[in-house]
Amino acid sequence: MDRIRIRGGNALHGSIPISGAKNAALPLMIASLLTDDTLTLENVPHLADVEQLIRILGNHGADISVNGRRERQQGDSYARTVHFTSRNIVDTTAPYELVSKMRASFWVLGPLLAREGKARVSLPGGCAIGTRPVDLFIEGLTALGANIEIDGGYINAEAPPGGLVGARYVFPKVSVGATHVVMMAATLAKGTTVIGNAAREPEVVDLANCLIAMGAKITGAGTSTITVEGVTSLSGARHRVLPDRIETGTYAMAVAMAGGDVVLENTDAALLDTALEAIRRAGAEITPTNNGIRVYRNGGGIKPVDVVTDPYPGFPTDLQAQFMGLMTRSSGVSHITETIFENRFMHVQELARLGAKISLSGQTAKIEGVPRLKGAPVMATDLRASVSLVIAGLVAEGETMVSRVYHLDRGFERLEEKLTRCGAEVERVSE
Numbered sequence: 001m002d003r004i005r006i007r008g009g010n011a012l013h014g015s016i017p018i019s020g021a022k023n024a025a026l027p028l029m030i031a032s033l034l035t036d037d038t039l040t041l042e043n044v045p046h047l048a049d050v051e052q053l054i055r056i057l058g059n060h061g062a063d064i065s066v067n068g069r070r071e072r073q074q075g076d077s078y079a080r081t082v083h084f085t086s087r088n089i090v091d092t093t094a095p096y097e098l099v100s101k102m103r104a105s106f107w108v109l110g111p112l113l114a115r116e117g118k119a120r121v122s123l124p125g126g127c128a129i130g131t132r133p134v135d136l137f138i139e140g141l142t143a144l145g146a147n148i149e150i151d152g153g154y155i156n157a158e159a160p161p162g163g164l165v166g167a168r169y170v171f172p173k174v175s176v177g178a179t180h181v182v183m184m185a186a187t188l189a190k191g192t193t194v195i196g197n198a199a200r201e202p203e204v205v206d207l208a209n210c211l212i213a214m215g216a217k218i219t220g221a222g223t224s225t226i227t228v229e230g231v232t233s234l235s236g237a238r239h240r241v242l243p244d245r246i247e248t249g250t251y252a253m254a255v256a257m258a259g260g261d262v263v264l265e266n267t268d269a270a271l272l273d274t275a276l277e278a279i280r281r282a283g284a285e286i287t288p289t290n291n292g293i294r295v296y297r298n299g300g301g302i303k304p305v306d307v308v309t310d311p312y313p314g315f316p317t318d319l320q321a322q323f324m325g326l327m328t329r330s331s332g333v334s335h336i337t338e339t340i341f342e343n344r345f346m347h348v349q350e351l352a353r354l355g356a357k358i359s360l361s362g363q364t365a366k367i368e369g370v371p372r373l374k375g376a377p378v379m380a381t382d383l384r385a386s387v388s389l390v391i392a393g394l395v396a397e398g399e400t401m402v403s404r405v406y407h408l409d410r411g412f413e414r415l416e417e418k419l420t421r422c423g424a425e426v427e428r429v430s431e
């Protein structure tokens with residue numbers, strides 16, 4: 001099994017190309033099930049989750065082709081163009097064996113139900129960061145007229161005769177996944193759907209823009225109220241996946257931690273204002289460039305900053321672990337409160353192995369900055385937790401060896417290459 005070896009101590013200098021967003025690419029790929037035409041997605045990141053979803057969509061009957069080899073693009077980044085064609089849905093069941101491997105695959109529920117009138121989808125189950133309930137998906141789709149039963153670990157959903165019917169539904173809690181699913185289902189429902197308390201994440205806007213390019217009638221994405229006027233069918237389209245704001249924030253925090261001067265290319269500061277503001281307050285300078293941002297910290301220490309995770313535009317839960325990594329070296333005491341997932345603190349134990357001083361009280365971590373970290377063997381426990389260990393490893397004295405790297409490969413494309421080109425000593429060790 002692969003491991004990542006980091007030798008700490010080098011500042012970062014150079015440029016890092018930011019990939020297309022995993023959390024946008026996955027729902028966009030799933031949206032291809034809504035049409036019998038071809039949906040072409042550009043800037044698709046090469047990640048384990050994307051490859052797994054390609055297999056899952058294939059199971060439903062999608063024909064998928066990746067444009068030759070990776071295209072070399074502006075700013076020395078690599079991106080893939082992938083074509084998805086689901087002429088016929090050959091299977092409306094998403095089995096446990098596939099859904100359990102990747103939680104986002106549960107979202108096929110929306111398109112399958114809207115297009116085929118029925119779907120049988122395995123419940124996603126919990127994962128390392130907390131439980132993953134589905135009550136909001138069920139309520140939202142039920143509001144559109146679906147009859148939903150849970151049986152043997154599966155959701156059996158059926159549309160009324162004649163298909164789903166538009167309705168007004170207000171989510172009692174913000175959910176990115178349920179907003180994706182209800183919005184996709186509503187595109188093919190009869191009449192108008194109004195989704196209240198919708199998630200405002202940029203990935204929801206990206207999905208809405210793609211659906212609009214496919215012929216859907218959607219307004220309000222990016223606000224708390226999304227209105228969808230149903231159409232009878234959707235066509236193909238060509239859409240570019242938006243930049244990964246979590247990858248952007250992660251590398252910005254890596255520079256803030258290690259010091260140096262790095263341009264993050266093919267990204268957009270406006271996607272992560274709250275996180276960038278926290279990194280600035282921690283002591284890094286951040287300025288926009290033509291097609292990205294420049295992050296630098298030359299001298300000056302890391303200051304303690306408190307953050308609370310929240311739905312967008314709040315501080316993202318997907319950057320919480322990385323920010324904790326950064327705070328381990330601050331000059332004082334900081335507090336990080338996680339409000340989205342009840343168990344997203346698995347990295348605390350591993351950061352402690354590097355010498356971090358962190359205590360937990362309920363959903364809040366208290367981090368007492370230490371003057372030095374020391375390399376050690378550590379274990380990746382989930383996707384973002386694993387990269388927080390890499391960030392800490394960049395300044396830890398000696399060697400940090402991160403095992404269970406498959407978590408990292410779910411969401412960070414060519415991480416070791418991107419950091420190495422900026423002067424870090426990071427290598428993948430295969431055994």
Ligand SMILES: CC(=O)N[C@H]1[C@@H](OP(=O)(O)OP(=O)(O)OC[C@H]2O[C@@H](n3ccc(=O)[nH]c3=O)[C@H](O)[C@@H]2O)O[C@H](CO)[C@@H](O)[C@@H]1O
Pocket residue numbers: 023131132133134135136137138173174175176177178199201310311312316317318339340341
């Ligand atoms: C609001 C938020 O920050 N969502 C994050 C969540 O999206 P993801 O779509 O995975 O999760 P949701 O946004 O649906 O979950 C938000 C909250 O709602 C709860 N919930 C969700 C669905 C449901 O039916 N019932 C219910 O109670 C969840 O337990 C959670 O506490 O994880 C992703 C991966 O880490 C992040 O990229 C998203 O930013």
Ligand SMILES: C=C(OP(=O)(O)O)C(=O)O
Pocket residue numbers: 023103104127129318383384411
């Ligand atoms: C935890 C994540 O993904 P997932 O919700 O697919 O597990 C993530 O993107 O940080």
